[in-house]
Amino acid sequence: GENVEQHPSTLSVQEGDSAVIKCTYSDSASNYFPWYKQELGKRPQLIIDIRSNVGEKKDQRIAVTLNKTAKHFSLHITETQPEDSAVYFCAASTSDTDKLIFGTGTRLQVFP
């Protein structure tokens, strides 16, 4: 089955700096890659997603890149703000299994 690895596990940045979180997946059939943000004690919320037919997607300060050949994808947050502090999870799924498998999570702290 699918295995998703995520790095780093923790990331501390100064407000205004950029943050990058990387994930790798094992199943070459995976074709959907969302990123979720989870604040303490709350439900995960989708922040951006990308499908295998594109290599990059951007939404304001957030961007995701996908390298299908290398089977890795990354989340880029620019001009970070304290409210970006949370745990971020990458995930992968295929249209065959309909299951979303999550990475191990990255705890991002943005210091003012």
Added chain:
Amino acid sequence: GAVVSQHPSRVICKSGTSVKIECRSLDFQATTMFWYRQFPKQSLMLMATSNEGSKATYEQGVEKDKFLINHASLTLSTLTVTSAHPEDSSFYICSARAPGTGLTGELFFGEGSRLTVL
């Protein structure tokens, strides 16, 4: 977006008792719901896929007799933790896919249920 609601948000029970958690899709019908388990500071681990009108599909290592899943209607799935023990204490969270997004699309999550077994 689609709304998924979970109840109860917190439950404390004695060891050996059973606990039922409900997951409802409030404004859409969900033929499939997913149950995840999350330990403190860890990832969301998929436990099972709940299918309306049929048996749930469990992930490897998840005891189906311990974690009973029932998906009796298009808007309700329930997870019953039977004969709960302290090691079952965790955050249980359900999710459903937004309608019309096909087999790969945004998952909407419930608020989660924090189970503490004494």
